[in-house]
Amino acid sequence: MKIVLNKVRIINPDQNLDEQNDILIENGIIRKIGNLNKEDFSNAEVFEFDGKICSPGLFDMHVHLREPGREDTETILTGSNAAAAGGFTGIACMPNTKPAIDSAEVVNFIKSKSENHLVDVFPIGAVSKERKGEHLAPIAELVTAGAVAFSDDGVAVKTASLLRNALEYLKMYNLPLIEHCEDESLAGGAMNEGTVSTMLGLPAIPTIAEDLTVMRDISVAEYVDGKVHIAHISSKNAVQLVREAKAKGLKITAEVTPHHFYLTEEALVSYDSNYKMNPPLRTEEDVKAMIEGLKDGTIDCIASDHAPHSIEEKEAEFIYAPNGILGLETQLGLALSELVHKNHLSLIQLIEKLSVNPRKILNIPIPQIKVGEKANLTIFDPDEIWTVDIKKFKSKTKNSPFDKSLLTGKSVAVINNSKMYYEGDFKKI
Amino acid sequence: MSLKIKHLLGLQDVSKNDIQLILDTATTFREVLERPIKKVPTLKGTTVVNLFYENSTRTRISFELAEKRLSADTLNFSTSTSSAKKGETFKDTVRNIEAMKIDMIVVRHQSAGVPLYLTRISNASIINAGDGRHEHPTQALLDMYSIREKLGKLNGLKVCIVGDIAHSRVALSNIFGLKTMGAELSLCAPPTMIPKNIEQFGVKIYHDINKAVRENDVLNVLRIQLERDAGTTIPSIREYHNYFGITTDVIEKNNKDIIILHPGPINRGVELSSEVADGPYQIILDQVTNGVAIRMAVLYLLGTKNS
Numbered sequence: 097m098k099i100v101l102n103k104v105r106i107i108n109p110d111q112n113l114d115e116q117n118d119i120l121i122e123n124g125i126i127r128k129i130g131n132l133n134k135e136d137f138s139n140a141e142v143f144e145f146d147g148k149i150c151s152p153g154l155f156d157m158h159v160h161l162r163e164p165g166r167e168d169t170e171t172i173l174t175g176s177n178a179a180a181a182g183g184f185t186g187i188a189c190m191p192n193t194k195p196a197i198d199s200a201e202v203v204n205f206i207k208s209k210s211e212n213h214l215v216d217v218f219p220i221g222a223v224s225k226e227r228k229g230e231h232l233a234p235i236a237e238l239v240t241a242g243a244v245a246f247s248d249d250g251v252a253v254k255t256a257s258l259l260r261n262a263l264e265y266l267k268m269y270n271l272p273l274i275e276h277c278e279d280e281s282l283a284g285g286a287m288n289e290g291t292v293s294t295m296l297g298l299p300a301i302p303t304i305a306e307d308l309t310v311m312r313d314i315s316v317a318e319y320v321d322g323k324v325h326i327a328h329i330s331s332k333n334a335v336q337l338v339r340e341a342k343a344k345g346l347k348i349t350a351e352v353t354p355h356h357f358y359l360t361e362e363a364l365v366s367y368d369s370n371y372k373m374n375p376p377l378r379t380e381e382d383v384k385a386m387i388e389g390l391k392d393g394t395i396d397c398i399a400s401d402h403a404p405h406s407i408e409e410k411e412a413e414f415i416y417a418p419n420g421i422l423g424l425e426t427q428l429g430l431a432l433s434e435l436v437h438k439n440h441l442s443l444i445q446l447i448e449k450l451s452v453n454p455r456k457i458l459n460i461p462i463p464q465i466k467v468g469e470k471a472n473l474t475i476f477d478p479d480e481i482w483t484v485d486i487k488k489f490k491s492k493t494k495n496s497p498f499d500k501s502l503l504t505g506k507s508v509a510v511i512n513n514s515k516m517y518y519e520g521d522f523k524k525i
Numbered sequence: 526m527s528l529k530i531k532h533l534l535g536l537q538d539v540s541k542n543d544i545q546l547i548l549d550t551a552t553t554f555r556e557v558l559e560r561p562i563k564k565v566p567t568l569k570g571t572t573v574v575n576l577f578y579e580n581s582t583r584t585r586i587s588f589e590l591a592e593k594r595l596s597a598d599t600l601n602f603s604t605s606t607s608s609a610k611k612g613e614t615f616k617d618t619v620r621n622i623e624a625m626k627i628d629m630i631v632v633r634h635q636s637a638g639v640p641l642y643l644t645r646i647s648n649a650s651i652i653n654a655g656d657g658r659h660e661h662p663t664q665a666l667l668d669m670y671s672i673r674e675k676l677g678k679l680n681g682l683k684v685c686i687v688g689d690i691a692h693s694r695v696a697l698s699n700i701f702g703l704k705t706m707g708a709e710l711s712l713c714a715p716p717t718m719i720p721k722n723i724e725q726f727g728v729k730i731y732h733d734i735n736k737a738v739r740e741n742d743v744l745n746v747l748r749i750q751l752e753r754d755a756g757t758t759i760p761s762i763r764e765y766h767n768y769f770g771i772t773t774d775v776i777e778k779n780n781k782d783i784i785i786l787h788p789g790p791i792n793r794g795v796e797l798s799s800e801v802a803d804g805p806y807q808i809i810l811d812q813v814t815n816g817v818a819i820r821m822a823v824l825y826l827l828g829t830k831n832s
Binding site: 291293297298366408412413414416 | 720
């Protein structure tokens with residue numbers, strides 16, 4: 097099977113590549129870039145991608161697939177389909193499944209379920225058994241089975257002592273610990289603490305809940321020379337703490353979600369639980385700090401924190417509704433609209449944050465766009481204007497606050513593992 | 526005259542005219558309550574559901590009595606467990622109730638925002654009887670009514686809310702409503718009981734009860750939640766009483782013209798001494814009577830507007 101991607105703008109920051117060219121892919125392998133002749137076109141399916149960007153496949157390092165345990169809200173298959181629709185060829189999935197990803201069996205289960213899919217699924221192992229914060233999970237066994245990082249996401253690693261031991265142990269594998277930074281004693285609220293929470297009468301989470309855990313983690317990481325990745329950073333002070341840690345040369349990285357650079361707590365005045373997430377939406381000042389952090393490199397990457405919940409759960413009374421929203425199918429559009437089209441990031445920087453850096457953090461090879469390599473590509477149109485329609489989502493659930501949002505920039509196709517996703521369908525190439 | 530609002534969700538966005546109309550209408554119903562036959566046929570044929578997801582004896586019976594005095598058909602749905610725990614979703618519960626063709630819902634819930642949510646899923650007229658720590662508009666209206674009854678006006682009065690503001694639904698409604706009516710609002714409590722950035726709502730903050738009594742015309746004293754607050758937001762009930770409790774001594778040495786309100790139920794010896802709770806400065810039982818009149822006014826104005 098032969099396909100030609102005609103006149104794409106190929107950008108791979110990892111190869112210092114930015115050129116307009118044609119790509120010939122045969123049986124999933126890049127055979128030729130440029131100078132295509134008549135023979136190359138014969139029997140090939142040609143995609144006229146004039147003006148579209150072709151980057152190494154995008155990667156989302158923070159996704160909640162609900163399998164095993166809550167297959168009614170998302171399965172490995174539906175989550176992978178949503179990833180493909182959103183422009184991603186690789187995702188890392190968080191261990192807060194039921195059972196948690198705290199044994200080789202669960203890693204193997206996820207890997208077997210994701211076999212043969214276009215999207216590569218990389219399991220993240222739990223730091224502690226059952227994510228309870230008491231005993232270390234079998235880290236070596238999980239690494240052997242294929243876990244690419246460790247996290248108790250949903251909560252922070254419970255104690256400084258467990259965190260220290262996990263970081264020391266992980267040094268054997270040079271893998272990061274991904275931390276959901278939230279001090280347990282200050283947790284439990286339904287939104288960000290401030291003027292809006294006071295006005296709405298909702299129990300609230302102060303930014304110090306995040307900042308304190310970021311501080312703790314940076315201190316412990318410094319002490320043991322460990323590697324910590326701060327998940328879904330959301331407070332201005334936390335960004336500054338990471339900036340200072342990086343300046344000291346510590347192995348600290350960070351991600352931000354689209355909702356934390358796109359929305360503020362003001363959205364909560366509707367009491368719409370699709371705006372309820374943890375960390376909560378913060379203030380305009382925090383949003384500015386996220387964008388500043390993305391610009392100066394303090395924040396390494398963008399990740400969705402894709403968190404499917406059933407309609408029934410999300411429609412509960414506000415304080416009882418679960419935290420989290422879908423992210424995979426809106427992430428690229430939100431990032432292009434808010435960051436690239438508002439001139440905060442260049443396309444090259446955006447591709448770094450959505451493709452190159454997450455793989456670097458997880459020690460996953462970055463797809464190379466060159467002859468002889470496996471085609472692992474995302475083709476997107478940075479200028480397509482479209483309206484989000486949750487009814488068209490591939491995800492099993494519909495908990496997105498972005499329904500009906502007008503976005504600029506959309507994935508056109510993804511290619512990986514000799515498969516292509518284009519116009520809503522998968523096909524072998 | 527009719528109300529601009531279709532629902533009473535809170536006082537934040539209710540105009541001065543609407544508040545005035547509710548208070549004036551309540552005056553009429555207050556007279557009805559003094560008659561030998563305390564019932565009017567105004568809401569005959571109107572069905573009101575009291576949807577109470579949280580224990581609340583006095584607010585519920587006050588609403589229920591107001592509904593009966595107006596000849597409405599009433600239905601009580603009370604549960605202290607959330608619908609989620611019961612297995613039926615809140616939305617399904619509401620839809621079931623609505624399928625019985627009801628006109629108004631009086632709702633009390635632990636979660637802020639539930640009354641607003643109800644307006645999205647129901648066609649009934651919604652009255653908030655307290656949502657989380659957000660608003661409790663009929664309580665604030667009856668407080669305003671009682672103050673006006675006692676002092677003849679609201680404009681220019683200085684009103685201080687004393688107690689656990691952070692966990693209160695009465696405080697915000699009082700702040701919004703009384704400010705709309707031209708009163709000056711302040712709060713008095715330890716900082717642990719004051720919610721973040723509340724000063725942005727234009728209220729002064731006291732930590733000295735003597736000063737608060739001295740500088741205000743009215744104190745609206747909130748109940749201290751014994752089980753929740755002791756040891757966490759305040760060191761002990763005893764310390765709270767010693768530093769923030771209202772006693773005859775505190776009143777008499779600072780301001781003998783002060784008027785004391787309390788939404789009830791009172792913790793005697795905690796936020797109010799027994800002497801004050803029964804004494805000449807308080808109008809607590811007037812508030813209870815006025816509560817029925819205020820709720821009649823709200824039910825009447827919303828119930829007849831939509832029919």
